[in-house]
Amino acid sequence: MITKKILLSFPKMATGKPMAMELIKTYNLDFSILKAMIDDNIKGTLLLEIRGKQADIDAGIVFLRENQIGVKDVQSMVVVDQKKCVSCGACTAVCAVNALEMDENWSLVHHEDKCLECMLCVKACPMRAIHTVM
């Protein structure tokens, strides 16, 4: 059994389909919904933590993609926009688990797997270079 976070984006034509049911029934996957934003008939985004066998997860993802659903691996709820980041370090001041830290050259590094999703870095970034995945 493995656990994985994925971000699903449903285009307009896929918003009406019962995809979650398929994932449970056909692919034997268990999941928790971490965050959902569904705007009926326009588009939707869903952040899932899925649990299951690697092969089942892979097959489930193929199934979702065949149905025009965007699937993106997500390790962390926050994304650092490298074009905006100036490596000042202000975000590292509030990151209690050092998911954001300065490397030996004083460049910001983002260890996505360490993130505890407190989201304080989003507020701490003076360049507004850090945003949530959805």
Next chain:
Amino acid sequence: MAKTYQEINEKIARGEAVVVTAEEVIDIVKERGLKDAADYVDVVTTATFGPMCSSGAFLNFGHSDPPIRMAEISLNGVEASGGLAAVDTYLGATQPSKDRGIEYGGAHVINDLIAGKEVHLVAKSQGTDCYPRKEIDTWVKLEDMNEAYLFNPRNCYQNYNAAINTSSKRIYTYMGILQPNMGNITYSTAGELSPLLNDPLLKTIGMGTRLFLGGAQGYVSWMGTQFNTACERDEKGYPTTSGATLALIGNMKEMNPAYIRGAVYEKYGTSMFVGVGIPIPILNEEMMSFVSIENKDLYTNVLDYSVSSGGHPKLKKVSYAELRSGAVDINGKMIKTSPLSSLKVAREIALELNHWIKKGQFFLQEPIQSFPMGNALKSLEIKEGEAR
């Protein structure tokens, strides 16, 4: 052997000047010794890239037909001063916008202008006989303005305190977010690369010094506000508190948006990251000695930002090497330390200035006047009573 500005500039013109950064020079002095290093190196480049609130731009839009004497002025919703002549204004970096507040302020407008973007200009006037127009609503670009120059009343603090919070509540400050119960320490400096820490007694940096400002060649135009040369110093003369500041001027039309950036400090306000690089001529061994300073020998104080009245209490004196190490011991507890100014971009600026000099595109300007030493800070007294 002592060198003059003229001799160094002649070497720059011939492409023979030896130019290194204030970080590189440390090892050169260790290897060659002070005397030999002073003969060998001609110029040391210093730089910083951090938040400098006291910054802004003078702009002249040109006259419309019929003309207007602009009184209430806004650029992308950010109010600019109507207190100058008809189409002149000063846009302060920290001014928030009417619609987006501190998330988009004067500094962001300045960055957009430097990036070549069109900016929405709206102005009103009471109308006069010679300036009959009462309203204007148009879009302006940097290249279409007559003049546009940054004039920053206070940049390049020589040194600055580090910040901590001893209270039980998180506080939001211009030193970033400070976690409760001494959860973190923040500091803001380029340390051994910082311009004014490499010339602690302002022997070569004064009025008229040519420098790198936001990607353009700018100048020191005056002493910065809150200029304090009567500050506490170590035995070699390096300030251990904030110290001197510089008022800088430079042509926005020649600037690079990467080096002038809008910034937001949560629940505090808008600020501007300003990129500054200052060349230090190695005129003699004394200057070589000053620029060879290392973070381990530069000190600042950790101040408690949870107390605002009567000054922030001082908790500990620490070196920049300690702050850069990632944690500092405060009362037996290791507290995480984080920077607020970008050493990475400061290094890029020091190298860019280095290249300008090596390519013969940038020459040193001897100050036309030195700044006073022993200049102390005044505070504002609250006086009661009627008009006097």
